[in-house]
């Protein structure tokens with residue numbers, strides 16, 4: 240939902256990043272307002288995951304230039320946990336396994352960490368159990384998932400559902416979902432999409448990183464961005480996703496280079 | 503030439519031998535052990551087997567024998583009682599405490615204190631096995647234990663017998679005016695096809711100072727199954743020098759989980775002998791120490807017959823200036839063809855001063871065998887830490903939860919659900935909620 244007067248939640252300006260001396264992001268610009276759904280598409284290796292990891296505060300990726308403001312504050316100086324506590328969420332492209340820690344334990348710790356940072360009461364295991372069971376239904380997950388170790392032995396689809404479950408529990412203000420749709424069959428895709436849609440609200444925003452237009456059949460984006468070579472080289476509406484699906488990415492690059500040459 | 507062996511050993515060896523009126527064979531066994539212990543000296547770091555474990559802090563002290571047990575904190579002690587154990591033997595400062603123990607009759611099985619076991623119908627089983635597995639010819643601490651053997655726990659299962667619920671052997675040390683020496687002993691003789699679970703638990707009052715040299719002997723006859731849990735949660739100032747000797751007959755199955763959390767200095771010599779074909783052994787170990795603790799586990803699995811199966815995993819988590827030692831020897835004798843053995847060691851160093859020394863030792867003399875081992879010592883994975891932080895956990899909380907998970911993987915192997923929960927809660931307190 241595009242509302243020109245809606246509050247800016249996330250403002251990325253000329254963001255640069257390098258890994259081992261090699262530039263990965265080369266001046267990314269992105270403005271996300273409350274209520275909006277953004278899709279970032281682009282070929283493999285174009286820097287999509289790097290962008291969202293920097294936004295979430297991954298220690299191995301640091302910005303080398305530019306700025307990011309999250310609800311008016313300098314995001315890049317915040318610790319990763321402070322970002323999460325402030326309502327930023329990253330759904331991982333490759334969720335990590337945590338051996339020996341049950342999903343229930345992990346989810347409750349995460350939930351309570353965010354709650355207490357917001358000055359709200361923590362839930363005890365019984366109260367939390369009621370809540371998590373309700374949220375499990377959002378992603379059509381069996382309660383037995385709570386007893387299993389975090390992501391350990393989960394199939395690709397189960398891991399992605401687990402990400403959405405965490406999102407449902409933490410109720411983020413800005414959710415960055417990195418290829419949450421990849422590796423999902425059509426049923427799982429629907430489940431994940433319904434989960435995401437259930438969480439969208441006028442005061443929140445979603446940024447989807449995706450390869451495929453098919454997710455966008457279920458989650459309708461307000462903006463579609465094309466990322467290439469560490470830059471956003473084109474932005475359009477949802478019809479751009481269909482065009483990319485039909486024509487690939489090359490024409491976007493050609494168009495972008497032509498425009499640059501003219502300018 | 504006279505050798506001064508120091509106060510430590512003199513005091514121990516000078517103790518009055520037990521006066522209990524026992525069978526002649528037991529008196530002879532004690533005398534033999536005393537003679538042997540008299541001829542041995544305390545191992546030093548010059549001994550290859552003790553390279554990393556310096557007993558100097560132990561030998562600077564002297565420990566008095568216990569005549570009368572102290573009074574334990576009953577409330578704390580009861581917290582350690584396993585709810586589902588219908589049989590429990592409790593020893594206070596090494597002395598059997600019938601009032602705290604709980605014994606029930608079981609078909610085809612005897613669970614009792616050594617004294618009454620010697621009078622019972624299975625006395626011959628005792629004579630056949632006691633002191634036979636834990637050899638003391640080169641093991642001073644097993645020698646001391648045997649020389650001063652007075653109280654002990656005995657579990658003897660007839661062929662085909664099975665105990666549905668775990669048996670708990672609980673040793674508690676109290677705080678006394680002078681540091682004391684205790685010699686816990688367990689003999690478990692599992693008859694053919696019998697099954698049981700035993701939980702040995704060593705605890706001590708917070709301020710207690712003592713030296714404990716426990717000996718556990720486990721015999722599995724043909725096709726027997728034994729689940730063995732050993733929890734070393736001695737007092738922070740205690741010394742434990744333990745021996746666990748296991749002998750497996752053909753087709754038997756031994757699964758053990760050893761958890762080492764306590765003591766200022768501890769060592770476990772753990773020997774598993776395959777005395778018949780087709781034995782299965784599963785050994786899980788966890789050492790979790792900090793401060794200035796030193797914990798050494800030396801294991802030896804001796805494969806002497808074909809078609810053996812071993813799965814061994816050892817994990818050590820060390821923080822502060824703690825020092826963990828693991829030496830896991832796997833011996834595959836020439837006769838042990840088609841042995842399938844795998845050992846994995848994983849160490850986690852949580853501080854710059856923490857230390858882990860590990861040495862896998864594979865000695866393989868058979869040609870048709872599968873033997874795998876891996877050892878890794880490292881820090882926590884930053885990708886995992888970031889994942890947790892991205893869910894709102896502070897950096898220290900994230901690291902603690904990962905430490906917890908690393909250790910919990912071994913705890914989960916304990917076949918007693920209530921104990922898994924108890925230890926996991928203790929682990930959470932020690933890790934997740936510690937910062």
Ligand SMILES: Nc1ncnc2c1ncn2[C@@H]1O[C@H](COP(=O)(O)OP(=O)(O)O)[C@@H](O)[C@H]1O
Pocket residue numbers: 258259263281282283284285286287288289290299
């Ligand atoms: N940790 C890393 N170390 C080295 N190179 C990396 C690392 N992460 C990403 N890259 C490189 O950065 C580029 C962008 O990767 P990524 O952000 O994962 O792209 P995308 O998500 O769009 O497929 C790629 O060339 C990739 O190889």
Ligand SMILES: [Mg+2]
Pocket residue numbers: 287288289332417418
């Ligand atoms: Mg990616």
